[in-house]
Amino acid sequence: MNDITVRPMRRDDADTILAIYQAGLDSGDASLETQAPTWTEFDAGRLPEHRYVAVDDSGTALGWIAVSQVSTRRVYAGVVEHSVYVDPTQQGRGIARLLLTTLIAATEAAGIWTIQSGVFPENVASLALHTRAGFRVVGTRERVARQHGRWRDVVLLERRSPVII
Template identity: 45%
Template sequence: MFIRKFTQLDYPAVKEIYQQGIDTGNATFQLISKTWDEWHNSMHDHSRLVAEDNGHVCGWAALSPVSNRDVYSGIAEVSVYVSKAAQGKGIGHKLLAQLIVESEKNNIWTLQAAIFPENLASIQLHLNNNFRRLGIREKLGKMHDTWRDVVLLERRSQIIGIS
């Protein structure tokens, strides 16, 4: 298994893995996978990664901007998804660790994640990669007529944006 830069040809596999996460009901407010154009336009052009094992994409990670205002240009939201078949093998950790490296190469000083409290594995993944828990945003949005909370986590770079 290795981590490499995402290419557009990876999108069908990325979309399938994304839908698997959506289907859990605890990965995102999104109800169906985005089209290529929606996904591409919502993510930074940099810091897009896939995990590949035996020629198959088994996970992905990418960053999306939190705002189009210049003052927030160094803040990005993290997305990390691993296929059901590949979960529990450390792939999420490898993806997130490399995503942190890529983010700092691209002048991102703060990474943030908003995770459903029920998604304990994702929360732990972020905590294991030096994110800190900021708190819970209560009833942030409705999903299937149910208000959902999210745990807000962030990681501040120790090398970018420190002076």
Template identity: 40%
Template sequence: MDYKIEDMKKEDWEEVSKIYLEGINTKKATFQTQVPTWKDWDSSHLKSCRLVARLGNAVLGWAALSPTSSRCVYAGVAEVSIYIGEEYRGKGIGTSLLDNLVKLSEKSGLWTLQSGIIKENLPSIALHKKCGFREVGVREKLGKMCNKKWYDVVLMERRSDTVGID
């Protein structure tokens, strides 16, 4: 498959939001229960680190970063979001997106990327490990979905070996 990794544009939101909804519907990709509006999503994510995997005009998956805190000491730390369209999972697109997101984050001066992954989401945990993230712990019974079941969240992080090493 000859897809390209490109910067996400506002015009991609319709396809990005459909992929996000597919992730929501798995009940293991996020605690989010509905797709936010473009305005809400845009305001909560870094402008510099948003990518899509594109084949022609179709968006196959996306990845973006959001700040973890407004405090200046955490300016180099961001939270990863990555979602792959249902029919494109398991084809290496996630690896390409996350590897490119890591490179872009370092160009943007970020030194740590972190991700909180629902424990049952084994493919996402494997993807993050493949891209240099390590498991730093598990937050037990961190959240409940509408089904009232508690879910544990695996905390993963990747520390840059080129940014913030002094």
């Protein structure tokens, strides 16, 4: 991991970020989505101050994490939903954990008190990652949507900051 650093996401990361996103979608256990958005759509749907990429010594993006606003209502200003994706050839190296740790620190510094996410129950690695990072299971949305002809459940996770009181 000494050769991996995390930095803010930049516009010139777009092609690699979207390719990593699509690879995750192609796995079938990352999202109900099946097609990565355009960069314009990606950019519009995520908060610019909480987007990070993990890069190797050459500057190649290996994974990314970003948050979206949960609601435009002011009472939910401190609640975000995150996504984290790692290049399939780089999985198992601790990159997602590094990205999530960075995101948690940055969102707490910004006064965000809750990070939430939805994960398929089949995505055991992601569930374990989130548990280790202090997320708890809130519940399961059963048969919430069909994907590739089968009903999918989604486990709802949240991490309530112990710092923001």
